[in-house]
Amino acid sequence: MTALLPPRVASVAIPWVTTVARLILGAVLIVAGGLKIGSIQQSVMAVRAYRLLPDSLATTVGYGLPILEVVVGVLLVVGLLTRVAAVVGGLLMLAFVFGIAWAWARGLRIDCGCFGGGGQLEAWEEPSYLLDIVRDFGLVLLAAWTVRFPPGRFALDAALGLSGGRGDTEIEGDDNE
């Protein structure tokens, strides 16, 4: 996409796209994690419902997942450690895509638990696996963009002279393209 744009337009537009990507991914993580933080056992339940991990490990993950999501989400929104945060956020989303696909393939009837749901569906609820996968995969792409072009406008990284990860040369490099 960037190749189609004149270099100057790209150099202006890219940081803004990164900002938007950061904000969307960060906000989703904060909301998803925040809803689960209040009811930690539902988070554990949701992780267990995938039956991807043994129960004890699922419990550990269930305790840590909500706070991890919130912290990574906040880092993305404010643009601190942008690249690292985007890598972690992207990996989380990839893990969710994998988990949902796994549940789907095994015929488990679960609520993805994405936004703090309890994991198990009520008898009358139908799972929306495809929709969940498409959404989470879209978020993976946003994370990938952010990893490639950090830190975008309105990022603390830039204010602190960090430029989001070891990608200090990223933006300058794009100017030369």
Next chain:
Amino acid sequence: MSKAQRGQSVRDRIKSQREAEKKQEQRKRVVTYATVGVVALAAIGAGWLFAANQSKPEETAQGLAPVTIQGDGSAAMGNAGVEAPVIDIYEDFQCPACKQLEETSGATFKNLAAEGKAKVVFHPVTIFPQQMNNGITRANSTRAAAAARCITDGKQWMAFHDKLFATQPEEHLEGFTTDQLIALGKEAGVTAPDFATCVTSQKNAQGHLANSDQVMKAAKLDGTPTVKLNGKDMDQDVTFTPSRLRQTVLDAAK
């Protein structure tokens, strides 16, 4: 010193000064990075610890309060004379969330009853409909609950109840077979002489299902586990947090 030499030395000085600035800048950057990273990790660690601590189950310090099997297949646990507050627990032996409730708060329920702070009534129900997983889930649940009805001794019932949750099969696979249930009964110390034949024949299955439907309608259950305190639904965030559960029940006893 010629003009050229002087120019050279100035340039050198500027160059080295710039390098020093660059180095300092770099150092500052590393420090900032490390600080933010450490703070973020510390926040995650603290959040995890808090979550783990909050969900830590109680220890079952004292013995079990007397358990009485009631006609409808429910089991009432409480010291003699303790009639309030009443905690009603509606659970399905095949429901994973119920297993989790038992793991997290089972000890708290037992302790509250043993301390004489509450009367706890367990209502085994079968919530899963026939259409789910080709009826496998419902069948598992029904076999287990019907087997529990073969037990007449309260203490043995509770031991069997705990075993069922501890060994709960995956809900989309056939489990809780009659043979497994008989073995679990043995492990739980069930002494009823006709337990094996009672489980194998599944003579209590119809009675359990009929009663289960009735209970679910009467209690207006949305799902399992449902815990009621004096007839009112308790919030899951409370029932799944042992300390809050205890406090809420103690407050109700006042």
